[in-house]
Amino acid sequence: xxxxxxxxxxxxxxxxxxxxxxxxxxxxxxxxxxxxxxxxxxxxxxxxxxxxxxxxxxxxxxxxxxxxxxxxxxxxxxxxxxxxxxxxxxxxxxxxxxxxxxxxxxxxxxxxxxxxxxxxxxxxxxxxxxxxxxxxxxxxxxxxxxxxxxxxxxxxxxxxxxxxxxxxxxxxxxxxxxxxxxxxxxxxxxxxxxxxxxxxxxxxxxxxxxxxxxxxxxxxxxxxxxxxxxxxxxxxxxxxxxxxxxxxxxxxxxxxxxxxxxxxxxxxxxxxxxxxxxxxxxxxxxxxxxxxxxxxxxxxxxxxxxxxxxxxxxxxxxxxxxxxxxxxxxxxxxxxxxxxxxxxxxxxxxxxxxxxxxxxxxxxxxxxxxxxxxxxxxxxxxxxxxxxxxxxxxxxxxxxxxxxxxxxxxxxxxxxxxxx
Ligand SMILES: Nc1ncnc2c1ncn2[C@@H]1O[C@H](COP(=O)(O)OP(=O)(O)O)[C@@H](O)[C@H]1O
Ligand SMILES: [Mg+2]
Numbered sequence: 237x238x239x240x241x242x243x244x245x246x247x248x249x250x251x252x253x254x255x256x257x258x259x260x261x262x263x264x265x266x267x268x269x270x271x272x273x274x275x276x277x278x279x280x281x282x283x284x285x286x287x288x289x290x291x292x293x294x295x296x297x298x299x300x301x302x303x304x305x306x307x308x309x310x311x312x313x314x315x316x317x318x319x320x321x322x323x324x325x326x327x328x329x330x331x332x333x334x335x336x337x338x339x340x341x342x343x344x345x346x347x348x349x350x351x352x353x354x355x356x357x358x359x360x361x362x363x364x365x366x367x368x369x370x371x372x373x374x375x376x377x378x379x380x381x382x383x384x385x386x387x388x389x390x391x392x393x394x395x396x397x398x399x400x401x402x403x404x405x406x407x408x409x410x411x412x413x414x415x416x417x418x419x420x421x422x423x424x425x426x427x428x429x430x431x432x433x434x435x436x437x438x439x440x441x442x443x444x445x446x447x448x449x450x451x452x453x454x455x456x457x458x459x460x461x462x463x464x465x466x467x468x469x470x471x472x473x474x475x476x477x478x479x480x481x482x483x484x485x486x487x488x489x490x491x492x493x494x495x496x497x498x499x500x501x502x503x504x505x506x507x508x509x510x511x512x513x514x515x516x517x518x519x520x521x522x523x524x525x526x527x528x529x530x531x532x533x534x535x536x537x538x539x540x541x542x543x544x545x546x547x548x549x550x551x552x553x554x555x556x557x558x559x560x561x562x563x564x565x566x567x568x569x570x571x572x573x574x575x576x577x578x579x580x581x582x583x584x585x586x587x588x589x590x591x592x593x594x595x596x597x598x599x600x601x602x603x604x605x606x607x608x609x610x611x612x613x614x615x616x617x618x619x620x621x622x623x624x625x626x627x628x629x630x631x632x633x634x635x636x637x638x639x640x641x642x643x644x645x646x647x648x649x650x651x652x653x654x655x656x
Contacts, residue, residue: 254554327423
């Protein structure tokens with residue numbers, strides 16, 4: 237009889253048969269510890285250079301990292317922070333994921349106060365907000381953000397937070413205290429603004445002008461520029477550097493695959509792109525095709541990588557040939573669909589998109605709209621964006637028109653001629 241223990245052992249064996257200690261791809265969003273991040277973080281050199289150039293000057297700056305969900309904003313921010321922590325110890329770097337229903341100044345206050353465990357005034361601010369301090373909070377945040385040790389999310393049980401009456405003033409006082417210890421000042425990194433509605437984010441930024449012009453350096457992650465509407469032109473000067481993150485190109489995506497795989501391979505850590513062993517257990521052709529379907533989108537790349545490796549492990553193979561890859565990719569669509577949990581109307585939009593190949597204001601017909609029960613393309617835009625955020629569609633980079641296409645994955649019932 238096969239016991240659950242046996243199944244566990246088989247599962248371990250199957251991954252090892254592929255020459256891997258573990259599956260390096262993460263299906264859920266960011267789960268990065270410094271060492272892992274350093275090994276797998278790939279590309280973005282131009283953007284890193286732009287950010288680090290600012291840190292060569294003492295004048296404090298505000299940086300906005302923008303882009304679609306899954307493009308790599310959080311990873312980029314964490315990579316920047318981990319470098320700054322090593323290179324600029326005289327700067328206090330803080331990180332926080334924007335908590336629900338809080339303004340930016342209160343959020344920044346929490347982020348900074350948490351890092352000032354030895355400052356009684358800072359701890360009192362946290363205490364007055366109803367945030368347990370300092371040890372229990374430290375322990376919890378280190379569980380979440382791993383060895384980065386820079387606080388992650390605030391747990392449900394810490395809420396509701398009693399926001400201070402004048403958060404910008406409190407923050408300013410706190411920053412003044414911090415600057416006495418940190419000669420290069422304080423960096424406040426606020427992540428996950430992209431998880432909120434763009435209109436809410438616009439309002440939050442508008443309300444935070446005073447804070448943004450205050451004493452600290454700021455780094456925020458947010459929606460793509462277009463979705464932020466006119467905020468960034470009307471509030472000119474709010475940010476010194478706006479960094480839109482786009483899809484990685486094919487050769488960078490290939491390097492990313494090399495980095496992920498070599499971080500988990502048992503007895504070969506080859507990273508030379510000219511040596512075909514660098515993408516094992518993928519065969520070279522399969523590795524290239526995998527990068528193509530990932531479209532240079534890091535989250536899609538991770539999701540597909542996870543599914544493909546699991547499929548290969550279940551098949552008990554030791555190499556990912558093109559045929560094994562196709563089988564893995566066929567499993568991807570239903571898996572992404574399941575995670576997306578689409579409502580009926582979004583499913584209808586998706587069916588139309590699959591049928592047409594692309595959809596835009598210019599290609600959609602009145603008949604299509606009628607069938608969907610909408611009167612204009614802009615009504616279905618939010619649904620297309622929902623599909624894109626679930627990795628079931630992607631927005632094409634076209635100059636003037638907003639157009640969407642399906643992710644080019646094979647259907648579950650598509651047969652390939654190849655034998656596995
Ligand atoms: N440049 C990169 N190199 C390696 N992995 C990356 C890179 N950018 C993102 N990732 C990974 O891709 C996934 C999605 O990235 P994330 O930063 O969460 O996107 P976003 O914050 O824009 O939604 C994460 O698992 C992340 O670790
Ligand atoms: Mg993010």
